[in-house]
Amino acid sequence: MMQRSYDTKEDVLATFPNQYFREQLLQWYEAHQRHLPWRESKDPYRIWVSEIMLQQTRVDTVKPYYQQFMEKFPTPEALAEAHEDQVMKAWEGLGYYSRARNLQSAVREVVNTYGGEVPQDPEEFASLKGVGPYTKGAVMSIAYDLEEPAVDGNVMRVLARVLLLTDDIGKQRTRKHMENCVRILISGTPPSDFNQGLIELGALICTPKNPSCDICPVQEVCRAYDQQMVEQLPVKAKKQSQKQQTMAVAVIESEDGAVLIEQRPKQGLLAGMWQFPMVEAPPALRQQSLQQYLKETYQVDVTLEDTEQSLEHVFSHLIWKVRVFHAIVPSSMNRGNWMQKTEAEKLAFPVVHQKIWRQQLR
């Protein structure tokens, strides 16, 4: 791996057949692009919503959420006026829930400050909550055809291979470098097609595993292919192992059909979402800790039944081992954080609590 490192964009692209690459990419994209819901219009708002949903999320996962979301909130005004609970419910199950809060916050700013028009200035658009370097470039190029780089994981993988860039793509600096490359490559092309072509190539041909180099439109100019380095790229440092937490959850029902639920803090993991009362505790202490928590926090003094049901939930950076406890109490306790099940179902729960709900309450 004694590849020389390039400090400037000129170095990497100096001997690169730029024109050939662009023509091949654009021709391939025109012929092979997928038909996707968010490619049916140039509405900046619709493009924007799709780009937020697609962050770290697969196309097939996003599709149904996107359709449903656009029906509920077809315009910036509709999303701006919606209640936060509605937006969170529409996002339930998609993950990374701060995306939804930031999107609504940003859309409200667009309505209030920009008259409901998504700014055409990249810097103005990037100043909105939840809009980072990638989303800025994606929306500005796709909706407004501005020559802005949109460097995501796909693009970094493609460029790492085509240009034989061996820097760690986990580093901020590497993405910056690739943005500089794209600024050169995109110049004079239709920006929307060029950026989407790069992304599409990464999604369909230049995949992480088993890339289809045989049918790749830019195989002839791919430096990694030439050097038989495709499988080794891109370089990405391994992340640390996830921490484990043992949790105890209480499903408390009243005899008149209510459940005890609580809302998570507005910041941090699963911010603002609803859940059954839950504590973190060592396995030997979890029942006692949970009973104490219920008594102190909700004035519910009960002996919990251990359902002996355990489930594991894996997050991006930690693992929950969840033990479920259960109790039924008289209806007289129905107040405060108690809610009828039919009402509680309208709130947004994290997936692990949805599972508990289905298994315990049906």
Add this chain to the structure above:
DNA sequence: CACCCGTGGTT
């Protein structure tokens, strides 16, 4: 920069 922030499909 390093760490936090979800979920589900693939290998």
Add this chain to the structure above:
DNA sequence: TAACCAAGGGT
């Protein structure tokens, strides 16, 4: 099966 990781952004 466990690791990888997908159209990233905030702090």
